[in-house]
Amino acid sequence: MTAVRIFVPIDAAARSVGADETAAAIAAEAQRRKIDIELVRNGSRGLLWLEPLVEVESAGRRLAYGPVAGHEVASLFDAGFASEAGRRGVKPHPKAHGPTEEIPYLKRQQRLTFARVGITDPKSVSDYLAHGGYRGLAAALALKPADIVASVTASGLRGRGGAAFPAGIKWQTVLKAPGAQKYIVCNADEGDSGTFSDRMLMEGDPFVLIEGMTIAALATGATRGYIYLRWEYPDAKRALEAAIAAAYAADYLGENIQGSGARFDLELRMGAGAYICGEETSLLESLEGKRGQVRFKPPLPAIAGLFGMPTVINNVITFASVPIILERGGPYYQNFGSGRSRGTLPLQLAGNIQHGGLVEIAFGVTLRDVLYDYGGGSLSGRPIRAVQVGGPLGAYLPASQFDTPIDYEAFAEIKGMLGHGGIVVFDDSVDMAAQARYAMEFCAIESCGKCTPCRIGSTRGVEVIDRLVAGENAPKQETLLRDLCETLTLGSLCALGGLTAYPVLSALNYFPEDFVKSKRASASA
Amino acid sequence: MTSPMPRRVIPLKAEPPSSLSSADRKAIDGACRRLKSLPGALLPILHAVQEELGFVPKDAVPLIARELNLSIAEVHGVVSFYHYFRQQRGGRHVVHLCRAEACQALGAVALEAHAKRSLSIDYHGTTADGAISLEPVYCLGNCALGPSMMIDEELQGRVSAQRFDALMAQVRAGVTKL
Numbered sequence: 001m002t003a004v005r006i007f008v009p010i011d012a013a014a015r016s017v018g019a020d021e022t023a024a025a026i027a028a029e030a031q032r033r034k035i036d037i038e039l040v041r042n043g044s045r046g047l048l049w050l051e052p053l054v055e056v057e058s059a060g061r062r063l064a065y066g067p068v069a070g071h072e073v074a075s076l077f078d079a080g081f082a083s084e085a086g087r088r089g090v091k092p093h094p095k096a097h098g099p100t101e102e103i104p105y106l107k108r109q110q111r112l113t114f115a116r117v118g119i120t121d122p123k124s125v126s127d128y129l130a131h132g133g134y135r136g137l138a139a140a141l142a143l144k145p146a147d148i149v150a151s152v153t154a155s156g157l158r159g160r161g162g163a164a165f166p167a168g169i170k171w172q173t174v175l176k177a178p179g180a181q182k183y184i185v186c187n188a189d190e191g192d193s194g195t196f197s198d199r200m201l202m203e204g205d206p207f208v209l210i211e212g213m214t215i216a217a218l219a220t221g222a223t224r225g226y227i228y229l230r231w232e233y234p235d236a237k238r239a240l241e242a243a244i245a246a247a248y249a250a251d252y253l254g255e256n257i258q259g260s261g262a263r264f265d266l267e268l269r270m271g272a273g274a275y276i277c278g279e280e281t282s283l284l285e286s287l288e289g290k291r292g293q294v295r296f297k298p299p300l301p302a303i304a305g306l307f308g309m310p311t312v313i314n315n316v317i318t319f320a321s322v323p324i325i326l327e328r329g330g331p332y333y334q335n336f337g338s339g340r341s342r343g344t345l346p347l348q349l350a351g352n353i354q355h356g357g358l359v360e361i362a363f364g365v366t367l368r369d370v371l372y373d374y375g376g377g378s379l380s381g382r383p384i385r386a387v388q389v390g391g392p393l394g395a396y397l398p399a400s401q402f403d404t405p406i407d408y409e410a411f412a413e414i415k416g417m418l419g420h421g422g423i424v425v426f427d428d429s430v431d432m433a434a435q436a437r438y439a440m441e442f443c444a445i446e447s448c449g450k451c452t453p454c455r456i457g458s459t460r461g462v463e464v465i466d467r468l469v470a471g472e473n474a475p476k477q478e479t480l481l482r483d484l485c486e487t488l489t490l491g492s493l494c495a496l497g498g499l500t501a502y503p504v505l506s507a508l509n510y511f512p513e514d515f516v517k518s519k520r521a522s523a524s525a
Numbered sequence: 526m527t528s529p530m531p532r533r534v535i536p537l538k539a540e541p542p543s544s545l546s547s548a549d550r551k552a553i554d555g556a557c558r559r560l561k562s563l564p565g566a567l568l569p570i571l572h573a574v575q576e577e578l579g580f581v582p583k584d585a586v587p588l589i590a591r592e593l594n595l596s597i598a599e600v601h602g603v604v605s606f607y608h609y610f611r612q613q614r615g616g617r618h619v620v621h622l623c624r625a626e627a628c629q630a631l632g633a634v635a636l637e638a639h640a641k642r643s644l645s646i647d648y649h650g651t652t653a654d655g656a657i658s659l660e661p662v663y664c665l666g667n668c669a670l671g672p673s674m675m676i677d678e679e680l681q682g683r684v685s686a687q688r689f690d691a692l693m694a695q696v697r698a699g700v701t702k703l
Binding site for chain 1: 564565566567568569571572593599602603606607608609610621625626627628629630631634662663664665666667668669670671673675678679680681682683
């Protein structure tokens, strides 16, 4: 009899709520009962409210149980979860959810980029290959660089880090740019609050990122690559180190990739806690060993990037979306989506939400569908009052804007942004003046210091909001705050100073009552 | 006839004054030797030093500057720019408490107040027994399971005030695996 395969995620989020204890308890319990099991530490399925989510393989599919704490493991075995016959004999365990793929949250998603996350063993190249990995690279190896770029352009893929610049155009620029050494740089400095798709992907399916970067190298003639990862992700660091070593060992990285003669060397570099290094030119400065200060553009990184050389710099999800585009063709990916937003976006449902997690769907669904159909409303059970989409520089949106479709242009129209796809939910206990103040405070803490409006204006912004809320000559303070926001927007080189006005002004415009002293007093009474 | 002036030797690479212990010195020299040939070696070297010593001592700065042929100001600029690099020795464990929006939506502000009160320290401080340093962090990527914090390199989710106290007790008791 073959061993029963049981899956317990090794994802950091799952581990943060006890997945290691659950895995250890399963191993111990199986040994005690003399049941032969194979314990696989997979990535997370992204149903984070069910973590630790335990899955058992049965007749070619997986059955889900969650959340399973270590002390509940014995009861799972009592309910016969480790055998087909056992499950038939007793009534279902209260934590049983049936086949994982049938859980509506997952079933209604369109997982292209995250197709393997939670399915495979993130350490194993052979598992990656068995689940369709490296087919994109195989296709790319048979193409000319210009044809790889054409395929990416045809897919309509836009940078998933936040700026949504067409990836194909960026790659084309690097392909055409003369340079003795070209670089592929992955921006894995996922600093936006409410976002974790990069982390989940790197921990759950690191090979797809490596494959995407390798394809980018073939497309542009680059031979060296760097993944710039934030220090806050030690689990992702371990996963990437293991995957890079495994890829080298299997000739998927190095001087002769799969016998093609193409060379690509990949190195992992760690950030050091600077939000600004998620801005591409700051990241390049940091990789060069300097303070992460924003560079002037032009020159674009595609022309003069890392060490002054032509550089493709893209976000984790952008690179990770490339293999399926090469495997299935640009039109396949382009077929998903709406308007000029093509393909799928891995959304991250976060904050005060009942069903937080990862939702990869084609562009076009409304924010309301995501919040209620997938998210199930707030965790606290109170009404959702505000939602911040796109990280700390995204606008706070009230319920009246929830019918906005998930689409880059639609969000730009309402002076918001999709950014990296993070959705942070707040219930009606939120103080929007405090959130606006925090936005300014965050800008002050994380400003690189290059542009005066951002460096000093952010601190002045905190002070003005404090005086406004205290009711000190409020109309004048409000005028001053709006003026300051305009200065920040127009006088900053990058998105940090340039977009801090989004959360501040959206809070002020949509929730003005929170900024009025008399109304605040009555609200808290 | 005058005899030629005795030749003065100006050492180009003076040994910077240092109060480092020989073990610390060895760790810094080792990190430089191992990593200095990397392109953009400064951050990897600083990470290696902090990993071994728990912080980047002030006297490490001129040593690293000399090895990389940078000015002391350049290296100091980098060390002080990045929040993660500690310039002072911390506690035996470092607790990073998330202050970002997704955790705020689940009560991070109250947790932050509780943490400071119960440990009797502010951010960047170290408890009197030297066990715990408290640092703010802006997102740990655990935004669906907040409030979150990281104890050394272990992420913790759904941290209530009670769970915070329990975890701190475990840290103090020297339970390495939380």
